[in-house]
Amino acid sequence: MSLEIFKSEVEALRERASQLRDAHARETRDINSNPELSDAGKAAERDRSYNHYLPLAKDLREKEMTLVKKKISDLQSQLESRAGGTSTDIIAFRDAQDRADQLKDQAQALVMIERAMRQGDTSLAHAVFRRATEAHWPDVKNAFITEHPTLKDVVRELNWLGDFKSESFQRTMAYAIFGR
Numbered sequence: 750m751s752l753e754i755f756k757s758e759v760e761a762l763r764e765r766a767s768q769l770r771d772a773h774a775r776e777t778r779d780i781n782s783n784p785e786l787s788d789a790g791k792a793a794e795r796d797r798s799y800n801h802y803l804p805l806a807k808d809l810r811e812k813e814m815t816l817v818k819k820k821i822s823d824l825q826s827q828l829e830s831r832a833g834g835t836s837t838d839i840i841a842f843r844d845a846q847d848r849a850d851q852l853k854d855q856a857q858a859l860v861m862i863e864r865a866m867r868q869g870d871t872s873l874a875h876a877v878f879r880r881a882t883e884a885h886w887p888d889v890k891n892a893f894i895t896e897h898p899t900l901k902d903v904v905r906e907l908n909w910l911g912d913f914k915s916e917s918f919q920r921t922m923a924y925a926i927f928g929r
Contacts, residue, residue, distance in 0.1 A: 752906050755820050759813055763923045766809045773802040773926050792929070799929045810924035817914050824907050825882075828875055828900060838872065845876035852877065855886035862889050866896045882907050 776798040780791050829842065845865075852858045858877055865873035874893065881889035882904075894904050 752820075752909070755816060758816055762809045762813050762816075766806050766924045769802050769806050769809075770926055773798055774928075777928055795929045799926060802926045806924045806926050810920065813920065813924075817910060821907065821910050821914070824903050824910070825879060827903050828878065828907075841872040842876065845870070845872040846879070848873065849876035849880040852880050852884075855881070855884070855888055858884075858886055858889045859892060862892055866892070878904075882911060885911065 777795055780786065780794040780798065783791070783794075786794060849858075849861070852861065858881055862874055862877040862881070865871075865877060874896070877889065878893040880886075881893070890904060890908065894901050897904075
């Protein structure tokens with residue numbers, strides 16, 4: 750799935766959430782202006798409306814997060830597939846991932862990725878790059894891109910998705926149902 754298709758799917762989910770929010774707001778206005786309901790009756794109806802729309806919005810948010818995780822996984826698979834596909838390559842990559850997961854900071858990762866690329870250790874270079882993507886270490890990611898310019902678009906999309914995934918406030922607001 751291209752990034753543009755991904756963005757349009759997210760946009761559609763957020764538009765549906767906006768429609769749910771608008772429907773809840775209309776219901777709330779109608780409830781509040783209904784002279785036949787007591788204050789307790791209005792509160793009960795607002796709660797009913799809120800409890801109806803909230804799980805629908807949460808479901809849409811979960812669908813978005815599933816899309817994000819799948820897109821990231823697909824892109825990471827594209828990168829990792831270049832590390833080799835033999836059983837020896839797979840074992841080397843798994844071991845490299847274990848080493849990369851132990852990295853604590855960008856400086857340490859930069860030393861490791863530069864050494865791996867200099868020595869032609871593609872498994873370790875890809876594993877350190879994956880760790881740098883997760884930890885948001887731009888210098889390490891840039892070193893990898895410089896050495897692998899054909900992967901620039903995949904890396905750019907992964908960077909964008911990493912930023913997008915961390916926009917929790919915007920996501921929360923996109924799927925929020927306000928007021929009872």
